[in-house]
Amino acid sequence: MRTKGGDFIWFDGQFVKWEEATVPVTTHALHYGTSVFEGIRAYPSKNNLHIFRLREHMERLRRSASIYSIRVDYTASELEDAAIALLKKNGIKESCYIRPMAFVGQHGIDLNVTTRSPTHAVILVFPFAKYFREEGINACISTWRRINDSSTPPMAKAAGNYLNSILATQECNRNGYHESVMLDLYGNVSEAPGENIFVVRDNKIYTPHVGCSALDGITRDTAIIIARSLGYDVIERPISRTELYMANEIFLTGTAAEITAIVNLDGRAVGNGKEGNITNQVRVTYSKIVSAEITKYSGWLTPVW
Template identity: 55%
Template sequence: MKLNVSKFVWFDGKLVTLERAKVPITTHAIHYGTSIFEGIRGYWNGKNLNIFRLDDHVKRFRRSGQFYSISLNYTDEQISNAMKSLCKKNKMRQSCYIRPFYFVGQYGINLHVTEDAPVHAAMFMFPFGDLFNKNGISAGISSWRKFSDQSTPPLAKMGGNYLNSILATQECKRNGYDEAIMLDLHGNISEAPGENIFMVKNNVLTTPPLSSSALDGITRDSVVRLAEDLNYTVKEEEITRGQIYTADEVFLTGTAAEIIPITQVDKKRIGTGKAGKITKEITSSYLDIVMDRNHNHADWITPVY
């Protein structure tokens, strides 16, 4: 995916042009994956650019680094203000994606990373529309298992963690699917390479628990709350592979993906083979909020201008 990255980026506390944001080849994160990132959506509604759940993203941003004793040397307020300033500097007046990250700099080949390791922070942005076909996608269950807490914390959004997702994505693309579904260590449904997953059966929504190596997704949490607003029952419990095949609806959630129906798993049709009624209802509620047409969750959006 070619990115039309904005002219200005934020690097170590300053707004600079993209060409000036350079790091040396001896950067620790390049060699060992010691980087932390977030993906955040900004929605342009014709009047203002609204950043979705900014405070929650910034809190998780810091928390991810704490798993590895990697320090984010800016306050939450400074990071939030930097994102808003970046949008303004680039005069962004269309829906966009913001990528903040921080990483260990020149630290030799030392694996003993501590809070005192040199850390850089940066962020860039680009206009962004749909990642997947909103009418529905196909998915294949990957032979690559999602890593577990027994090896690496799945709750941390670390750069190195996503090598696992790359393998699953490569496999599903080779097999002709749009996206992969990964199983956990015990063979239950975990999540997709970059999204959480929900199953609908008899008007009840179920999503895998965090113990199934699922990320504590912010869009996942939003969907749970929106479904409850619509008076649907939501359960967080283990889902078997067989249950996915016989679901009435299946959909993915994530910042980049938003809410995407899965209409086919392993070439087996899910429900009617089209986006289901509940998936559509939740998607509609989500869009009303991010576009500032529904004020029930007004605290979820932060205006830029």
């Protein structure tokens, strides 16, 4: 964090002042990346603040932790309650980002992490608005391949996985792009460094299935449900690099990115070089859902106040 978020952080069941939420330099997660996390958004409505798909995020945090035998001493429900209480403690009523984490503490320097290893759970929150430009972004195909399930589980939202994403992001930024698109080990489209990807061709929507080293994203799932409710076919399958250049539209999905169009890829305009109609429909519907304007999906929203 470059700047301070809320005044308090939830740390192992207690509210701790932001400046006092510290760990020893010998913390195992600092040395070996033994940490899992989530990114969750909360949005203001006319009379409340709603956390989007809170239960699904907390359940995925626990699943990610289980892959690495990182013990989480709190149920999904307890973590949900902690997140709500933290927002209230900090008096937050604006658009914000919630970051829960579970990590290995004073385990020692060996790598044999087990469910008996000491662990910690943390939730922090900070104000957050737009991550990317609403009008769309420029992207490039990264030369760095996405991690593969044969070496590191891509479906676990583990901190160490994002070293791979950092390399791809550094590369695209050096070359003047906003974001990159990563291919999997076999050369098929996987995802962006922090987002899932969708391709629109001939009024059909395609997205890589999770077997292409893609994270099983919660915003990805949301976009699929929205698109199908709008009457579009959504097909999960391998997507070749060339299909990106032939796409009518391309968009990314993620907690931070929400729904963001890629309007230029590798210096080539995607479609007419502007956000496409289908992307716009999905994005606008998503915005209405998270701000509690569409009651059909109210089950995805957890009120804070």
